[in-house]
Amino acid sequence: MINLETTYAGLKLKNPFIVSSSELTSNIKSIEEIERAGAGAIVLKSLFEEQIRNEAGQLTDFNDYHTEAYDYINTYVKDNSVDNYLNLIRQAKMAVDIPIIASINCMQEKDWTSFAKKIETAGADALELNIYTMAIDKTTEGYKYEEMYFEIIKEVQKTIKIPIIVKLGYYFTNLVYIVNRLSAMKVDGVVLFNRFFSPDIDINDFSIKPASIFTSPDDLRIPLRWMAIISSKVQQISLSASTGIHDAEAAIKMLLVGADTVQVCSVLYQKGIPYLSEIIKETEKWMGTKNYSSVSDFRGKMSYLNIDNPALFERAQFMKHFSSFE
Ligand SMILES: Cc1cc2nc3c(=O)[nH]c(=O)nc-3n(C[C@H](O)[C@H](O)[C@H](O)COP(=O)(O)O)c2cc1C
Structure with missing residues (x-):
């Protein structure tokens, strides 16, 4: 009998498969479909401060900017967006x-x-903080951007008691330090990694357009390496893998390198929400062939510390590997 139960950021999940934040998790119809497909948890679409600000901006005339009318409409739209989200x-x-x-x-x-x-207060079981800032100021040292993350988290910790999970991008000089610091701050979980909007250029009409918003299975490589390293070096914080998980094999790899949960998004846009049940079934099938009855039987088996040559997850080996090609 296969048991996929797991604990993530203090929450008991029937399995480690989470549908990550996107439009797929922004309405009740697909949320119900996600539960039918067997998900262990759902991360709702993010409430964006930027979006709230833009909505307010569209409703006011440029001349109204910073007038009382602007403030009123800004507050109205903001409350309304927040209210929709709470609903x-x-x-x-x-x-x-x-x-x-x-x-x-x-x-x-x-x-x-x-x-x-x-x-x-609206009843969320946990809160994922999707903190995002572009570090492009040429006079601000890197650590100051990092401090901003910690300050934001500290403020939120003072306000709520539900588990707090931080979804990170990978643009940090020392990710191990960042996650270790979050662990020391008693943050409950970390998601590795967020995917940000990337601009592309049309060379015919010279316009800027969004690059593909969906990931490909190849995008698994960066999260795989960091999950392997961080799960070995940082304890007492739950780890969730996101980016590039498109099938059961990718999910199993992430669990093998130490993820507590795996998050899927792009593949469900491409193959439909019911495909999640295939991923779960395939994972169970693989566990059966390996005689594993629970996730804890193999979670972390291939992490940085648990393999014979941990340097395989480091850059030096990567260079050596390439130098062997003619
Ligand atoms: C259309 C779309 C919308 C997304 N919206 C959000 C969002 O609101 N908040 C968030 O944290 N991540 C958002 N993401 C990122 C996903 O949650 C996920 O982290 C990312 O797509 C990488 O996972 P994947 O390889 O399974 O797609 C979005 C992704 C897509 C494709």
């Missing part, structure tokens, strides 16, 4: 039995905290 949490909690993880994307400390409190 989504409440409805999702009524519609499905699996844990609902809310997600917020802000860039300013003060906005985080008020959203977070409301989200907790």
Whole structure:
């Protein structure tokens, strides 16, 4: 009998398969479909501070900027967007039995905290913080951007009691330090990694257009390496893998290198939500062939510390590998 139960950021999940934050998790119909496909948990679409600001901007005339009218409309639209999001949490909690993880994307400390409190009160089981800032100021040292992350998290921790999960990008000088610091701060979980909007250029009409928003299976490589290293070096924080998980094999690899949970998104856009049940079935089948009855039987078996030659996850070996090609 195969048992996929797992614990993630203090939440008991029936399995480690989570559908990550996107439009797929922004309405009740697909949230119900995701539960039917067998997901262990759902991360709702992020509430974006940027989006709230833009909505307010569209409703006001440029001349109104910073007038009382602008402030009023700004507050109205902001409350409305937040209200819609809180309704989504409440409805999702009524519609499905699996844990609902809310997600917020802000860039300013003060906005985080008020959203977070409301989200907790609406019934979210946990909160994923999607912190994002482009480090492009030529006079600001790197560590100052990192401090901003820690400050935001500290503020949110003061406000809510539900588990806090931080979804990171991989643009850090020392990711192990960052995750270790989050662990020391008693953050409950980390998602490795977020995928950001990337611009591309049309060479015919000279316009800027979005690069593909979906990942490919090859995108697994960076998260695989970092999951292997971080799961070995940092304890007492749950780890979730995101980016490039398109099938059961990729999910199994992530669990083997130490992920507690795996998140899927692009592949469900491409193959439909029911494909998740295939991924889960294939994982169970593989566990059967290896005589594993629970995830803990193999989780971390191939992490940095548990393989004979951990240097295989390091860059030096990577260079050596390439130098052998003619
Ligand atoms: C259309 C789309 C919308 C997304 N929206 C969000 C979002 O609101 N918040 C967030 O944290 N991640 C968002 N993501 C990122 C995904 O949650 C996920 O981390 C990323 O796509 C990598 O996983 P994948 O390889 O399974 O697609 C979005 C991704 C896509 C494709």
